[in-house]
Amino acid sequence: MECTGQNSSLGNHTALVEFILIGFSDVPNFQELLFGVFLIIYVFILMGNSLIILLTKVDTSLQTPMYFFLMNFSMLEICYVSVTVPRLLIDLCRQYGNISLLACAIQMFLFLILVDTECFILTAMAYDRYVAICSPLLYPVIMNDRLCIQLAVACWTTAVPMHTMFISVLFSSTFCGCNQLNHFFCDAPPVVQLICGDAFRVKMLLYMITALVASIPSFLIIASYVKIVSAILKLPSATGRAKAFSTCCSHLTVVTLFFGSGIIVYFKSMTGRLTGIDKFLSLFYTILIPMLNPIIYCLRNKDVMVALGKFLQKWNVL
Template sequence: MECTGHNSPLGNLTALVEFILIGFSDVPNLQGFLFGLFLILYIIILTGNSLIIMITKIDPSLQTPMYFFLGNFSFLEICYVSVTVPRLLADLCRQYGNISLLACAIQMFFFLILADTECFILTAMAYDRYVAICNPLLYPVIMNSKLCVQLAAACWCTAIPINTLFISIAFSSTFCGCNRLNHFFCDVPPVIQLVCGDTFTIELLIYVLATIVVAVPFVLILVSYGKIISTILKLPSATGRAKAFSTCSSHLMVVTLFFGSGIIVHFRPKSTHSIGMDKFFSLFYTVLTPVFNPIIYCLRNKDVMVALGKFLQKWIV
C-alpha cells in the first residue's frame, strides 16, 4: 500500500520514529529467487571492480590518467552498491525491514554522496578523454599526476557539504501518518512523500541540487563529447578514427546508462510517477548499471583485457 505523510488526515499526525521498507515483499513467492539474484549480482560487482582496481594499480601499462580515474570509479562503485544491496539482501531474508529515522538518514546521506561523486568522476573522465583526443600533444602536460589527484579529491569531497545541508533540512522535518516506504532503500522521492505539511521548499532544494550535481555534469560531458566527436571525424584515416573512438566508447556507454536512468527517475513530472516504475529505475542505477560497468570496460578495452589476462595467468596458473 502506498501512503504519503503530507496527505495524511489531520487526526493521524503522530510523529514517526521509524520506517518500514516494503522492498519486494509484495512478491513473496519471489523472495528466494530475488535474494539469490541480487547476491550473485553483488558478488559480480565486488569481484569485477576489485579486479579493475588491482590491475590498474599493478600493471605498468595502465599507469595513465585514464586508468587512474577508472580505478577511482571502480572503488566508488563498490562503495555505492554496498550502501544499498547488503540491506536489501537482509530485508529479503526477513520479508520486510524496519529502519529508524537515523539509519534512514545515514543510508540516504552516503547514497547521495556516492551518487553525486559518480557524476563528478564521470565528468572528470570525460575531460580526460577530451584532452587526450583534442589536445594529444599537450595531454601529458595538462593531465599530470598532480591535476589528476586534485580532480579526484574534488570529486570525492564536493558532494559532502551539499548533501549534509540537504539531509539536515529533509530530516529536520516531521514525518507522520503512514510509515511504509514502498521502496527497497531510503531514496529521496519516497521519503519526502512522508513529510507532513508543505514540502515545496524541500522539493525546490532537490531540483536545485539535482541541477548542480546531475544536470551540469551531464551537460559538461555532452559538450566534451561534442568536441571529441568533431575532432575524431576530422581525422584523415578510418583506422585513426576507430582507435580514437574506441578509447572513449566504454565511458560513453556507462554515462548513458547511469545518467539516463537517474534523470528519468528524478527529473520527470510528478504526475507520471509510478512506485513500481520508480523501484525498477532505482534498481537499474543502483544495481544493474554497476554490474555492467566492469563488463563494459573489460570487454571493450583491449589494454584492460590484456592486463587482466596477465594478472589472472600469474595468480591462477
C-alpha cells in the same frame, strides 16, 4: 499493505520514529529467488570492480590518468552498491523492512553523496578523453599527477556540503501519517512525500540540487564529446578514427545508462508517487548498471583485456 495517498492519515500527527521499506514484499513468493539473484550480482560487482582496481595497481601499462579515474570509478561502485544492497539482502531474509530515522538518514546521505560523486567522476573521465584526443601532444603535461589527484579529491568531496545541508533540512522536518516507503532503500523523493504539512522548501532544495548535479556534468560531458567527435572526424586515417572512438565508447555507454535512468527516476518520482516501473528503474541504476560496468570496461577495452591476460597467465604460472 501500502498506504494510499501521500499522507493518508494527515489527521494523525503522531511523529514517526521509523519507516517501513516495502521493497519487494508485494511479491512474497519470489523473496528467496530475489535474494539469490541480488547476492550473486553483489558478489560479481565486488569481484569485477576489485579486479579492475588490482589490474590498475599491478600493471604499469594501466598506470595512466585514464585508468587512474577508472580505478576511482571502480572504488566508487563498490561503495555505491554497499550502501543499498546489503540492507536489501537483510530485508529479503527477515521479510520486513523497518528502518529507524537515523539509519534512513545515514543511508540516504551516503547514497546521495556517492550518486553525485559518480556524476563528477564520469565528468572527469570525459575531460581526460577530451584532452587525450584534442590535445594529444600536451596530454602528459595537462593531465599530470597533481591535476589528477586534485580532480579526484574534488569529485569525492564536492557533494558532501550540499547533502549535509539537505539531510539536515529534510530530517529536521516532522513525518506523520503513513510511514511506508514504496522503495527498497531510503531514497530522497519518497521520504520527502511523507513530510507533514508544507514540504515546498524541502522539495525545492531537492529539485535545485538534482538539477545542479544533473545539468552541469551533463553539459560538460556533452561539450567534451562535441569537441572529441569533431577532432576524431578530422583524423585522416580510418584506423585512427576507429581507435579514437573505441577509447570513448565504454565511457559513453556508462554515461548514457547512468544519467538516463537516474534523471528519469528522480524527476519522475518527485512529481508523484513511486510506481513499480520507477522502482525497477531505481534497481537498474543502483544495482544493474554497477554490475555492467566491469563488463563494459573489460570487454570493450583492449588494454584492460591484455592486462587481465598477463595477470591470469602470471597467476597460473605461480
